[in-house]
Amino acid sequence: MSEPDLRGLFAQEASGLLERLSAGALELEAAGDADLVASLFRAAHTLKGSAALVGFDDVAATAHVLEDVLDGVRAGRLQPAAPVVDALLGTVDALRQTIPRLLAGQDAGPAHVEAAHRLRAVAAGEAPVATPPAAAQAHPEPPRGAAIPVPLDRLDRLVRVAGEGRTARLRLAAALGPAATADPDVDAALAEVERALAALQRETLEARMVTLERIAEPLRRAARDVARTTGKDVDYALQGGRVELDRAVLDALREPLLHLVRNAVDHGIEPPGERAAAGKPPAGTVRVTAHRRGADLVVEVSDDGRGLDPVRLRDSLPGSEELADADVVDHLFAPGVSTAAAVTDVSGRGVGLDVVRTAMGRVRGTVTAHGEPGRGATFTLAVPVTLEVVRCLLVAVGGERYAIPAHAVAALHDAGPGDLVALEGGQAVWSGDDLVPVVALAEVVGAAGAGTGGHAVVLAGGGHRVGVCVDALLGQREVTLQELGRVVGGRELVAGAAIDADGSVLLVLDCVTLTSRAAARRGQATVTDDGDAGPRASVLIVDDALTVRELQRSILERAGYAVELAEDGAAALAALDRWRPDLVLTDVEMPRLDGFALVEAIRARPELASLPVLIVTSRAEEADRRRGLEAGADGYLVKQAFDERALLRAVARVLGEEDPL
Numbered sequence: 001m002s003e004p005d006l007r008g009l010f011a012q013e014a015s016g017l018l019e020r021l022s023a024g025a026l027e028l029e030a031a032g033d034a035d036l037v038a039s040l041f042r043a044a045h046t047l048k049g050s051a052a053l054v055g056f057d058d059v060a061a062t063a064h065v066l067e068d069v070l071d072g073v074r075a076g077r078l079q080p081a082a083p084v085v086d087a088l089l090g091t092v093d094a095l096r097q098t099i100p101r102l103l104a105g106q107d108a109g110p111a112h113v114e115a116a117h118r119l120r121a122v123a124a125g126e127a128p129v130a131t132p133p134a135a136a137q138a139h140p141e142p143p144r145g146a147a148i149p150v151p152l153d154r155l156d157r158l159v160r161v162a163g164e165g166r167t168a169r170l171r172l173a174a175a176l177g178p179a180a181t182a183d184p185d186v187d188a189a190l191a192e193v194e195r196a197l198a199a200l201q202r203e204t205l206e207a208r209m210v211t212l213e214r215i216a217e218p219l220r221r222a223a224r225d226v227a228r229t230t231g232k233d234v235d236y237a238l239q240g241g242r243v244e245l246d247r248a249v250l251d252a253l254r255e256p257l258l259h260l261v262r263n264a265v266d267h268g269i270e271p272p273g274e275r276a277a278a279g280k281p282p283a284g285t286v287r288v289t290a291h292r293r294g295a296d297l298v299v300e301v302s303d304d305g306r307g308l309d310p311v312r313l314r315d316s317l318p319g320s321e322e323l324a325d326a327d328v329v330d331h332l333f334a335p336g337v338s339t340a341a342a343v344t345d346v347s348g349r350g351v352g353l354d355v356v357r358t359a360m361g362r363v364r365g366t367v368t369a370h371g372e373p374g375r376g377a378t379f380t381l382a383v384p385v386t387l388e389v390v391r392c393l394l395v396a397v398g399g400e401r402y403a404i405p406a407h408a409v410a411a412l413h414d415a416g417p418g419d420l421v422a423l424e425g426g427q428a429v430w431s432g433d434d435l436v437p438v439v440a441l442a443e444v445v446g447a448a449g450a451g452t453g454g455h456a457v458v459l460a461g462g463g464h465r466v467g468v469c470v471d472a473l474l475g476q477r478e479v480t481l482q483e484l485g486r487v488v489g490g491r492e493l494v495a496g497a498a499i500d501a502d503g504s505v506l507l508v509l510d511c512v513t514l515t516s517r518a519a520a521r522r523g524q525a526t527v528t529d530d531g532d533a534g535p536r537a538s539v540l541i542v543d544d545a546l547t548v549r550e551l552q553r554s555i556l557e558r559a560g561y562a563v564e565l566a567e568d569g570a571a572a573l574a575a576l577d578r579w580r581p582d583l584v585l586t587d588v589e590m591p592r593l594d595g596f597a598l599v600e601a602i603r604a605r606p607e608l609a610s611l612p613v614l615i616v617t618s619r620a621e622e623a624d625r626r627r628g629l630e631a632g633a634d635g636y637l638v639k640q641a642f643d644e645r646a647l648l649r650a651v652a653r654v655l656g657e658e659d660p661l
Helices: 003-030 034-053 057-075 082-103 111-123 152-176 184-207 212-230 247-268 272-277 310-314 325-333 354-362 441-445 511-525 546-558 569-578 595-604 622-631 644-655
Strands: 209-211 234-239 244-246 284-293 296-303 366-371 377-384 389-397 400-405 409-414 420-423 426-431 434-440 455-461 464-470 472-480 494-499 505-509 538-542 562-566 583-586 613-617 635-638
Touching (some): 003 034, 003 057, 003 082, 003 546, 034 057, 034 546, 057 082, 082 111, 152 184, 152 472, 184 209, 184 472, 209 212, 212 234, 212 247, 212 284, 234 569, 247 284, 247 296, 247 354, 310 325, 325 366, 354 377, 389 441, 389 455, 389 505, 400 472, 400 511, 426 464, 434 455, 455 472, 455 511, 538 546, 538 569, 546 644, 562 569, 569 583, 569 595, 583 595, 583 644, 595 613, 595 622, 613 644, 622 635, 635 644
Parallel strands (some): 234 284, 400 505, 434 464, 538 562, 538 583, 583 613
Antiparallel strands (some): 296 377, 366 377, 389 400, 389 472, 409 455, 426 434, 494 505
């Protein structure tokens, strides 16, 4: 993960943490209950750790003072009287000034130092230092949640206008030629225009964002209604409901998710008597879990019911004896397929999971399924967070230019004669420790010119990993997608188009279709994500800090590990009910269930007792390290000064792998 991306995540996370600290400090004076104090302490602890990870040491130091004072309140050494609350709020205000300065590349300024000094003084019982009221106190701002309705199509037009403005700036720079950079004033003016247009586009896109919680109630109601209709007892849960996505994407997800939830209750969960006979609790569980993965939103609908039995599924697929189990399961998404034993008001009418795959195709998404007989099933949807603006890799093939969505690009390599190796059915390129088959992109898109194919772009998507050879890499750019409609007709390979700097049309390729077609051209030589060249081990990352989770996920996925995420210990235990990773990597300070308690809970369950657990925390005290190891952790790594090499070495050591470095 790049430094700008990581700092962007931190900015998002810090905003929420400061909001929580501010609102909680106001409640603290009126009712300082233990849960509230613990929540505020965790927020300060998370802010400290995340700030240290992105190199904002001034913020980390000030958050550490917040943490110390709140620890005093938590332990009863300090009463949350008005002067303490005032100092806490003043420190939060100071951090709200400091963080934007650091994100903009400026110095931190004095505000956070002065605020931390006042907070220490008040906590020590000294007279509070007078400070002028903040501007918001002198002139109250409108409520942060205030809103006015804006038609969605107006926001769409704003996004397109901003994108067209950025394209116009590129065309202007191209028209000016060398003069654009030779004249410092012109260069600075163009840069300022680009910053303004990028900010406009970003703000407009954020205005379109909504949370998945908007469809939480319909999903819960669907589970309840089907359960009552079928006489089943079902517990429903939504995790990750606060994740944000584009309103248009949410609208596209609504019906597929409703279909999958109904399907899980109707087809997956057994009647109480059948569950009891199988040694299961009478009530089944259906869980919807959402999280961000790069530029995608991943939503899983899982249940603990009958599972997916390839043997039974083969009965509905004549001639499937030679198919792999994964291919048989994939047949569930074929039109007209239904595994219902009888036609009811709920199912069995041939309107099956093909509607889900079709809906996902409309928003450039994917759906996959996996499960085991008697142990439940999981359906995984992956969709872009936004459909309007896509960061793309621009490539040249046979004299034409194409844009490939960057989130599908796994690696870039040279593909000259000395870089390719012979592979049955074609050629391949080494990518890390894996041999990835390659095919000419010109063949896939039907380009007229053959090209030289001097570079290989390794793509991951649709269950495949394959390289496409291109003539040149032209850099990365954010493009505003325009629907092509009748211009291109039914060309599934094209997701949309953008206007390039010279006024020409730039075709944006659909990454899922592109990867699937490239893989199909390689036939048996294709390396799939589920094959022998897949991830070498799986890791469950448990941390309530978004910045930390995403950084660790990025590091481990880049090193070849399969990664899932959990926001605290309770979510981790829920994940372990449906999935067995090779390693659990956990923080300590978390809500609901902390890292020490998580390790103890894992060791208390016979089926998990041997599961390796590595604690990664900013708590460097020897007593904490000893407590973690005594609880049953296999390792204890301090992340005060985060080191990617140290993390990879610790993970390899706990897993019994060779030192990766």
